[in-house]
Structure formats: C-alpha cells, structure tokens
Amino acid sequence: MDFMTIVLTFMPFAVGIMDTDLRQLLAQVARGDRTAFARLYDVVSGRLFGIIGRILPRAELAEDALQETFMRIWQRASSYDETIASPMAWMATIARNQAIDLKRRSAERLAAAASELDETLADESPDPESLAGQARDLRRLGECMQGLPNERQQLVLLAYRQGFTREELAERFKRPVTTIKTLLRRSLIALKECLDGAR
Amino acid sequence: MALDETLEALAGEYVLGTLAPDERLEAQTLVAQNTEFAAAVDQWTRRLAPLLLAARSVEPPAELRARILAGIDKLAGAGNTVVDLKKRLGFWRGAALAASAVAAALALFIVFKPVPAPAPGNYVAVLQPEGPGPAFVASIDLKDGTISVKRLGSQAEAGKTYELWAVGGGRANPQSLGVIDASLRIPANQLGKVDPATLGETVFAISLEPQGGSPTGAPTGPVLYTGKLVATE
Numbered sequence: 001m002d003f004m005t006i007v008l009t010f011m012p013f014a015v016g017i018m019d020t021d022l023r024q025l026l027a028q029v030a031r032g033d034r035t036a037f038a039r040l041y042d043v044v045s046g047r048l049f050g051i052i053g054r055i056l057p058r059a060e061l062a063e064d065a066l067q068e069t070f071m072r073i074w075q076r077a078s079s080y081d082e083t084i085a086s087p088m089a090w091m092a093t094i095a096r097n098q099a100i101d102l103k104r105r106s107a108e109r110l111a112a113a114a115s116e117l118d119e120t121l122a123d124e125s126p127d128p129e130s131l132a133g134q135a136r137d138l139r140r141l142g143e144c145m146q147g148l149p150n151e152r153q154q155l156v157l158l159a160y161r162q163g164f165t166r167e168e169l170a171e172r173f174k175r176p177v178t179t180i181k182t183l184l185r186r187s188l189i190a191l192k193e194c195l196d197g198a199r
Numbered sequence: 200m201a202l203d204e205t206l207e208a209l210a211g212e213y214v215l216g217t218l219a220p221d222e223r224l225e226a227q228t229l230v231a232q233n234t235e236f237a238a239a240v241d242q243w244t245r246r247l248a249p250l251l252l253a254a255r256s257v258e259p260p261a262e263l264r265a266r267i268l269a270g271i272d273k274l275a276g277a278g279n280t281v282v283d284l285k286k287r288l289g290f291w292r293g294a295a296l297a298a299s300a301v302a303a304a305l306a307l308f309i310v311f312k313p314v315p316a317p318a319p320g321n322y323v324a325v326l327q328p329e330g331p332g333p334a335f336v337a338s339i340d341l342k343d344g345t346i347s348v349k350r351l352g353s354q355a356e357a358g359k360t361y362e363l364w365a366v367g368g369g370r371a372n373p374q375s376l377g378v379i380d381a382s383l384r385i386p387a388n389q390l391g392k393v394d395p396a397t398l399g400e401t402v403f404a405i406s407l408e409p410q411g412g413s414p415t416g417a418p419t420g421p422v423l424y425t426g427k428l429v430a431t432e
Contacts, residue, residue: 038268045264046256053257066259067267074271092251093244100216138249159217160250166217181217188211188243189204195246 022087030077037074044088045070048095055099055163058106065102069095100163144194152187159184202239210236214243346376348383355407362408364418373404378412 022043028036049066056062072094080090145153151173158164158172166184170177202210206229212218213226229236348363355361363383364373377383406413407420 034268034271037271038264041264041267046258047254049259050254050257051251054254059260063259063263066263067270070267071270071274074274088252089248092254093248096251138252141246141249156215157250159215160247161254163216166219169217181212184212184215184217185208188208188215191246192207192211 019086019088022091023082026073026077026080026082026087029074030080037070040073041070044091047088048091051092051095051161052099054161055096055103061102061106062099065095065099068098068102072098096161103163140195141191144191147194148187148190152183152190155180155184156187156191202235206236207239210239211243213240214247346383346385348379350379350381358410359407359420360410360412361405362412362418364404364406366404373418375413375416378408379405 022040025036025040025043029040045066048069049062052062052065052069056065069091073091076094080087145156148156155169155173158169164172166177166180169175169180169184173180175183209218209222209226209229213223213230218226226236226240230240231237350361361379363376363379365376366373377385404418406418408418409420413419
C-alpha cells in the first residue's frame with residue numbers, strides 16, 4: 001500500500017527540518033509582522049496548496065481555499081500553541097478544513113435541486129489547535145492504517161484527504177451508503193484501538 | 200474512554216468529514232454541550248492530522264501571492280468586523296461568564312434549527328463591540344422564518360434602548376427591525392424579500408436610541424455594533 005511509502009518519503013521534511021523556523025515565523029506573524037507572513041507564505045504555500053488540491057481539483061476553488069487558509073493563519077497565529085501542535089499540522093488542518101468547506105459549498109451550488117444540502121461554516125470542523133507532536137504519531141498512524149484491510153484504508157484516506165462524502169465513496173466502491181458508513185466507523189474504531197493501545 | 204462506541208464513532212466521522220447533514224448537526228450540538236464529546240473530537244483531530252503531512256507540494260500560481268498579501272492588509276484595516284463565529288466561540292469558551300452565555304445562546308439556535316432546508320437555511324451574525332460592552336448574537340432561520348437577536352451582556356443606560364437595523368443588501372435606507380430588550384424575535388418576512396444570495400450583503404447594525412426606539416425611523420443615536428451574516432449549517 002502506498003500510504004507508508006509516501007509518509008516515509010516526506011516525513012523528514014514534514015516534521016523535522018522546518019519546525020523551528022515555522023514556529024518562529026508563526027510567532028512573528030502573531031505580532032502582525034507582514035514580512036514574516038510573506039516568508040511563511042513562500043515556505044508553506046506549496047504544501048498547503050497540495051493538501052487543498054487533493055480536495056479541490058478546480059483551480060479557482062483551490063486558490064480561494066488557499067487564500068482563506070492564509071487569512072486564517074494570519075488571524076489566528078496568536079492562538080497557535082506549539083506545545084500542542086506542530087506548526088505544519090496546525091496549518092495543514094486549517095487548509096484541509098477550508099478546502100472541505102469550499103467543496104461542500106460548491107457542491108451545494110451545483111446541486112441546488114438536490115434534496116441533501118450540506119453547508120457549513122469554514123471552521124465547523126474541529127480546531128487544529130489541539131494537535132500533538134507529530135513524528136511518532138505519524139509513524140504510529142501509518143502502522144495502524146496498514147493494519148486495516150486495503151479497502152478500508154482507501155475509504156479513510158479518500159474521506160479525510162480528498163473530502164469524499166459517503167455517497168461518493170459508495171459510488172466509487174460500488175457499495176450501499178449504509179455499508180460505507182459501517183465500514184468507516186469500524187475503521188475508525190479499529191484505528192483508535194490501535195493508536196491508543198500503542199501508547 | 201467515557202464515550203460509548205456510537206458517540207466515539209460519531210466524533211471520528213465528524214472529523215473525517217463524512218457525516219450526513221443531520222448527523223453533523225447532532226455532532227455540532229454535542230460539541231457545544233458535552234465536554235467529553237468535544238474532547239473526543241479534539242483527539243480525532245490529532246489522530247488523523249498526520250495523514251495530511253504526506254501531501255505533495257504544488258506551487259500555487261504566482262499572482263496568488265500578491266492577492267493574499269493584499270488580503271491581509273484589508274483585514275488589518277477592517278475595524279469592527281464580521282466575527283468569525285467559531286473562532287469567537289472557541290475564544291469565549293475559555294472565558295468564564297461570557298463563554299457560557301454565548302455557548303448557551305448558540306446551542307439554542309442549533310438545537311432549535313429545523314431539518315436542513317433545500318437552500319442555505321440559517322444565518323448567524325455575532326455583533327461584537329470594539330470596546331467593552333454587550334455582544335449580540337443575531338440569527339435568521341429561513342426555514343421557520345424568524346430572526347432572533349439575543350443580548351449577551353449589560354442593558355442600555357437608563358432611558359435608552361438598543362435598536363436593530365438592516366442596512367444595505369439592496370435597501371436604500373436603514374430598515375428598523377425593532378427594539379431589543381433582552382432578546383428580540385421577529386418574523387423574517389420583515390426583512391422583505393429574503394434572498395440567500397443577497398442576504399450575505401445585508402449589514403446588521405445596532406444603534407443606541409431613546410426609550411421606545413428611534414423617533415424618526417432612521418438611526419438617530421450612535422451606531423454601536425455592526426455585523427454581517429455568515430451562513431451556518
């Protein structure tokens with residue numbers, strides 16, 4: 001499964017080298033330093049745009065989401081707490097939530113006649129401020145993901161990283177929506193048990 | 200650990216982003232009302248976030264950089280702002296008295312929210328003063344057709360009252376929506392044609408008026424608060 005490969009390839013970059021710099025930049029941004037904000041943009045915009053692009057393939061939506069993401073980083077930098085979240089995990093979660101929100105909103109606009117509409121505030125999703133130190137978590141999560149059957153790994157990844165709804169997953173995997181729901185929940189509980197048991 | 204498996208799975212799926220709208224509403228309500236559930240949601244956020252860190256880097260178009268840098272300049276000059284609801288909530292949640300009031304008010308809106316409508320159903324505006332002073336939470340429910348405004352904080356000085364106005368969104372003049380005592384609940388049709396497309400452009404303002412409201416039909420006292428609507432659920 002390509003999950004571990006990808007994680008291991010990117011992990012040093014993701015959690016090691018830049019953390020200190022990013023913390024410092026965020027602290028400067030929190031004080032309203034625009035030069036630091038521009039530098040932060042230069043350093044992380046590509047990675048955040050990558051996260052967003054998986055959820056929003058359409059360029060203009062992705063660009064809007066990136067803009068929203070940086071507005072939030074600017075507004076919230078002062079609430080960032082390095083003791084509970086790595087800077088990258090914090091910003092990545094903001095980007096992901098923005099993209100998911102925009103996806104829901106645009107899907108809603110496109111499907112105005114559909115019965116099921118699903119609009120939410122951008123940060124309806126949980127606040128990223130409570131994320132923990134990442135390196136060990138990342139490895140553990142990779143191991144626990146590998147413990148899931150292949151199909152369930154895909155379900156979780158498509159939902160979380162690409163913003164797939166249950167309906168979209170049902171279509172992709174040719175399964176009833178109720179089955180998808182059950183599989184997702186079982187996968188989550190299994191992940192939780194695996195992660196918690198490993199502490 | 201304290202949560203049963205159903206709630207734990209609900210929290211997990213909430214973070215995963217796959218809940219149906221009614222289930223998401225349930226989860227949001229639980230986050231506001233149940234600290235154990237809220238903690239479970241935080242934990243799921245932490246558990247799953249590492250999945251994002253493997254993303255491939257994709258350079259955004261060069262012109263976006265200038266747009267975003269210009270964007271923060273605009274934000275910096277925004278003054279009395281459209282309040283980011285969740286951020287405000289998170290902020291207030293930690294601040295003893297105001298926190299419970301706001302959380303309670305919002306929980307109320309959420310709990311009483313009807314089944315999601317086939318159009319953006321609810322709008323909430325938090326009207327927040329620049330200095331000290333009461334905050335107001337205004338919500339419009341397009342489904343049952345009401346506007347609710349709650350005051351969170353002190354009363355107006357003696358002989359004065361707060362009055363709510365709708366400004367812009369196609370209106371030539373500010374339109375009075377009524378006087379707010381502790382709270383105000385008025386039919387949404389008082390807003391005139393409620394078009395979700397333009398509702399977002401309506402600015403809500405609260406002015407300080409003589410007892411009984413503005414004598415002229417237009418704001419006469421100082422405008423203390425302004426807020427815009429943000430779509431919610």
